[in-house]
Amino acid sequence: MKPETILSVILCISVVIYLFDQLLDYLNLKAQRKDIPIVVEGFYNKEKYQKSLDYQKDQTHFSFIIAAFSFLLSLGMLVFGGFGWVDSVLRPFFTNEIILALIFFGSIIITSDILTIPFQWYGTFVIEEKYGFNKTTVKTFIADKLKGYLLGALVGSALLSVLIYLINSIGPNFWIWFALLSAAFTFCMSMFYASLILPLFNKLTPLADGELKTAIETFAQKVNFPLDNVFVMDGSKRSAKANAFFSGIGKKKKIVLYDTLITNHATEELVAVLAHEVGHFKKKHIIWSYLISIMQIFILLFILSKMVFHENLSIALGGSQQAIHLNLIAFTILFSPISAITGLFMSMLSRKNEFEADAYAKETFNGNALSNALKRLSVDSLSNLYPHPAYVFFHYSHPPLLKRLNALK
Numbered sequence: 001m002k003p004e005t006i007l008s009v010i011l012c013i014s015v016v017i018y019l020f021d022q023l024l025d026y027l028n029l030k031a032q033r034k035d036i037p038i039v040v041e042g043f044y045n046k047e048k049y050q051k052s053l054d055y056q057k058d059q060t061h062f063s064f065i066i067a068a069f070s071f072l073l074s075l076g077m078l079v080f081g082g083f084g085w086v087d088s089v090l091r092p093f094f095t096n097e098i099i100l101a102l103i104f105f106g107s108i109i110i111t112s113d114i115l116t117i118p119f120q121w122y123g124t125f126v127i128e129e130k131y132g133f134n135k136t137t138v139k140t141f142i143a144d145k146l147k148g149y150l151l152g153a154l155v156g157s158a159l160l161s162v163l164i165y166l167i168n169s170i171g172p173n174f175w176i177w178f179a180l181l182s183a184a185f186t187f188c189m190s191m192f193y194a195s196l197i198l199p200l201f202n203k204l205t206p207l208a209d210g211e212l213k214t215a216i217e218t219f220a221q222k223v224n225f226p227l228d229n230v231f232v233m234d235g236s237k238r239s240a241k242a243n244a245f246f247s248g249i250g251k252k253k254k255i256v257l258y259d260t261l262i263t264n265h266a267t268e269e270l271v272a273v274l275a276h277e278v279g280h281f282k283k284k285h286i287i288w289s290y291l292i293s294i295m296q297i298f299i300l301l302f303i304l305s306k307m308v309f310h311e312n313l314s315i316a317l318g319g320s321q322q323a324i325h326l327n328l329i330a331f332t333i334l335f336s337p338i339s340a341i342t343g344l345f346m347s348m349l350s351r352k353n354e355f356e357a358d359a360y361a362k363e364t365f366n367g368n369a370l371s372n373a374l375k376r377l378s379v380d381s382l383s384n385l386y387p388h389p390a391y392v393f394f395h396y397s398h399p400p401l402l403k404r405l406n407a408l409k
Helices: 003-030 046-079 082-093 097-130 138-170 174-200 211-222 259-264 267-282 285-305 311-316 324-364 367-380 389-395 401-408
Strands: 204-206 227-233 244-247 253-258
Touching (some): 003 311, 003 389, 046 082, 046 097, 082 311, 097 138, 138 174, 138 324, 174 244, 253 267, 259 267, 267 367, 285 324, 324 367
Parallel strands (some): 227 253
Antiparallel strands (some): 204 227, 244 253
16 A cells, blocks of 8 residues: 555544544443442442542543643644654664664653643542542652653563564564563563562562461362462552452462451451452463464464565655554554454453352352442442443453442342
């Protein structure tokens, strides 16, 4: 295709995706209902429920503004050849393709993030603060930014450098080797995330001896779950919202509980949440998700190998010659419809897995305790009890609360 045609396709994809996402957000907002579901009446009062409706409304209205700003910024870069202009400014100073690409993406990412910092600040220190969720200090906000930049520079630069090196040195078959490298990287991240990455942002403390630890260890032994250690994470350092997860692949697993989760839930509820997470392990959800993600990586890189050497992609973005970094941006946008479809199937699979993990927790521990934990989590996070079915279909990785409670019956 000619560069003009490619640009037209890219613009069309960008506009359609933006409008579709905004339509879903609008439908989800209009689906709000003021009646409190009977199953959660014991956890919600009218004032608290109205607060959750106001929170969802404020979040959605704010997301409209953020999405519009990001869309117009991206549209301007595409229409006026902004990506090509950045390439033309940097190219005289960097002759090495890898260095040029690193500086190019670094400039784009950091500039984009700086432009959106006011929105991030408002979301954290105004909206989240208004509804009692924000615990982040200005110092933590800035430190997280700097750590994020550093981590992105180290990991992102390494992966991008290897990718461009393989493209230039091997040619069209680069995708095989980079896919294998990506599979190994993903595996290592699953293994060592809680040990290497998470401590950069949060403090992990072994769960103290007591009723909760004893209950968790008893359940783990009952279902033959290979538990290595249980950690408490200082989630309250940033937010009042709660969560729990386990990390690791193989015989040893690490359970991570947010301190906010421990504060707000009874021991029985906490063990039920843990039983749900163990259900993912027992049902092989983690392994299958990993294998499917690797398959997606192979497909993505194979398609990339058919497009990354086409000069017209770079010219469509305003470049004067073929540039791998420009082609990567063009490919990302052109591939986004396929990515959306695969993401849709992954969300469907994820929702099915959540139902199965809930059922496992009910069978091996206590369904009522899990129901109460889910209700309390939903109430404490002011979650949407009546999301629009279309929004759920396209965006939810977990089933809505009411469907999960109904399934647990």
